[in-house]
Amino acid sequence: APSPVMNKVSAQLSYLVIFNPTLASLSPTEDEDEIEQAHILFYTSRSRAVSRDTMLRQVGLAKALINFSALFAHGAACDNVHSQRKRMIMVSPEPKFWMHACIDLGRTGRPNPLVTNGKGKAKEAVPPIEPLYDYLDHPTIDSAIRLQFLRAYEEFKLLHGTFGEILRKSGKSSLERSLEQFFNVWALRWDLDSTPDLVSHLGQ
Structure with missing residues (x-):
């Protein structure tokens, strides 16, 4: 008999970053990594230990996608990227400031395939080397996550003011x-399971 379907895994936030690619390092430097890191105002990840190289690579990819897409979309930058397992969302709530999140899509496990003995009779299911999953995707995920991003930004703005205002009045460290x-x-x-407009689309 086939193995039972593996448990469903909910969608999760992989990482969240807020950056401004026009910001300069607080001290003069020619180190490319330091220049890139100066653009990052906030970063958090589900993984407890994320190397600087990983963080810079993630942010660098987001910036490259934004810049590349703007060249071919009459100045309208890319705001989402899809893959089988992930969804990347970019939102610019203020000029030059970007909020970027990577979401690991929800998934359900597939039953292990049956193996036949050559006479058409099924043998026991053989576990694959890696688990097999169906990833739960839906085109409205983008707009739902954007809505949550913008709600969070508006809440922040009510409490603290705009990103640009804080930067001008109090400096980069205060904004960070x-x-x-x-x-x-x-x-x-941000529990995606309990977010009403995401629940039906992220496989909960």
């Missing part, structure tokens, strides 16, 4: 502290 204070809590609280 405000973003960390708000979005660390928001990211931890």
